[in-house]
Amino acid sequence: MNEGNIPASLLNHVRADLQPVTPLPAPSRRLLALVPLALILLFGPPIHWGWRENFALLPSWTTWGLSALESFGGAALMGLALRQAVPGLAVRTRWMGLAFAGAVLLFASVSLTTAHMLPTPFEDASSWSRIAWECVFMELPFALPSLAISAWLVARALPTRPALTGCAYGLAVGLMTDAGMRLFCAVDQPSHVFAAHGGVILSGAIGGALIATLIERVKYRWLQMRGGLDARGS
Amino acid sequence: MYHRGEKSLAVPMSEPNGTEALDRLMREYQQGSLAAFEALYRALASRLRSFIRTRVGHDARTSDLLQEAFLEIHRSRHTYLPGNSVVGWAFGIAQNVVLRHRHIELRRARYEVPTDTLEPEAELRAADLDFHPLQEALSKLAPDSRATWWMRHIEGLSFDAIARRLGIAAAAVRLRCSRASRALRAALEQGPGNE
Numbered sequence: 468m469n470e471g472n473i474p475a476s477l478l479n480h481v482r483a484d485l486q487p488v489t490p491l492p493a494p495s496r497r498l499l500a501l502v503p504l505a506l507i508l509l510f511g512p513p514i515h516w517g518w519r520e521n522f523a524l525l526p527s528w529t530t531w532g533l534s535a536l537e538s539f540g541g542a543a544l545m546g547l548a549l550r551q552a553v554p555g556l557a558v559r560t561r562w563m564g565l566a567f568a569g570a571v572l573l574f575a576s577v578s579l580t581t582a583h584m585l586p587t588p589f590e591d592a593s594s595w596s597r598i599a600w601e602c603v604f605m606e607l608p609f610a611l612p613s614l615a616i617s618a619w620l621v622a623r624a625l626p627t628r629p630a631l632t633g634c635a636y637g638l639a640v641g642l643m644t645d646a647g648m649r650l651f652c653a654v655d656q657p658s659h660v661f662a663a664h665g666g667v668i669l670s671g672a673i674g675g676a677l678i679a680t681l682i683e684r685v686k687y688r689w690l691q692m693r694g695g696l697d698a699r700g701s
Numbered sequence: 702m703y704h705r706g707e708k709s710l711a712v713p714m715s716e717p718n719g720t721e722a723l724d725r726l727m728r729e730y731q732q733g734s735l736a737a738f739e740a741l742y743r744a745l746a747s748r749l750r751s752f753i754r755t756r757v758g759h760d761a762r763t764s765d766l767l768q769e770a771f772l773e774i775h776r777s778r779h780t781y782l783p784g785n786s787v788v789g790w791a792f793g794i795a796q797n798v799v800l801r802h803r804h805i806e807l808r809r810a811r812y813e814v815p816t817d818t819l820e821p822e823a824e825l826r827a828a829d830l831d832f833h834p835l836q837e838a839l840s841k842l843a844p845d846s847r848a849t850w851w852m853r854h855i856e857g858l859s860f861d862a863i864a865r866r867l868g869i870a871a872a873a874v875r876l877r878c879s880r881a882s883r884a885l886r887a888a889l890e891q892g893p894g895n896e
Binding site: 473474476477478480481482484485486487488489490491493553554555556557624625626627628687688690691692 | 731732733734735738739742768771772773775776777778779780781782783785786789790791792793794796797800801870871872873
């Protein structure tokens with residue numbers, strides 16, 4: 468087949484829709500645009516809900532230091548998700564897997580270190596589930612808008628593996644939200660932190676994967692409805 | 702100079718395979734140059750064809766997917782970041798198209814049974830069935846819907862093939878088939894003579 472001949476239908480389609488476009492900013496620049504979001508997620512929960520009662524008892528490296536580290540880890544993962552969404556810049560799946568493992572390890576290390584520095588067991592074991600749900604619901608007002616903004620940023624590009632990309636930004640939002648929540652929540656007992664805070668992070672990852680997959684499907688359907696694929700085979 | 706001469710471009714006529722030349726073409730394409738798109742097509746089509754063929758096999762679908770890849774390239778041209786590899790970007794999009802194709806094929810294979818795998822006994826039993834109610838219900842459908850439903854469920858054509866035959870979008874074919882099936886089901890449940 469002579470590859471120089473462009474199918475007429477394809478050419479017509481391109482000719483009919485050839486307005487100039489503005490290239491997406493580089494993933495690093497788009498990540499910079501997310502810095503305010505990271506700051507809101509870091510400072511928002513403690514400012515809105517109040518600082519943890521035992522804040523002064525902890526050394527600053529375990530409060531500000533570890534939160535900043537967790538927030539930075541989340542931002543790095545977000546950068547990876549934004550990069551993953553651009554064709555040709557996607558990293559290998561195994562690197563993504565390593566990044567996910569690193570995120571989980573970071574969360575676990577931060578939580579266990581804080582618990583080791585200042586163990587805060589429940590005074591009343593019966594309140595375990597109530598406090599866990601409180602944490603979950605207090606994180607949601609910060610996590611959900613951030614998830615929506617991340618989903619929008621990724622949807623502007625074209626992720627080859629939407630589930631993987633969505634999982635990355637969901638995990639990133641979860642980490643960044645937890646970085647702020649741990650400055651609010653005074654309970655460091657691992658069962659609480661892993662179930663409630665970890666549960667939000669896990670839900671973010673699963674939710675991100677589902678949202679990104681759904682968005683790509685809807686985008687594809689929408690393009691089909693617009694007749695964008697009529698050029699095939701003609 | 703390009704054969705259409707729509708815009709004056711300082712790009713050689715020969716295939717621009719160099720990274721910088723492709724990058725320059727891509728920038729011009731993003732600015733709305735059709736000539737740049739044509740030059741990019743000539744430069745990338747054979748490579749993308751090989752890329753797609755190795756992933757879907759020696760299949761007639763390679764040509765369809767190549768066109769779909771270029772359509773996706775056109776739609777997603779804003780995702781090319783100037784200064785990066787055009788070939789890598791185009792391959793990324795082709796990979797996206799191939800994965801989507803595989804996904805659709807898998808889903809189709811899950812629900813569709815090829816007619817040549819049906820057992821003869823099943824065909825014989827089908828021959829004994831009374832098709833009059835179905836014919837009556839079919840006659841009540843609009844001609845367009847009936848033709849679409851027939852091609853899909855009796856002739857066993859794919860949505861894409863029907864779309865090509867009728868000159869409409871595949872999504873419109875799906876919609877017509879779905880509505881026709883619903884109307885038929887409703888008519889058959891009502892029974893003959895019940896309007």
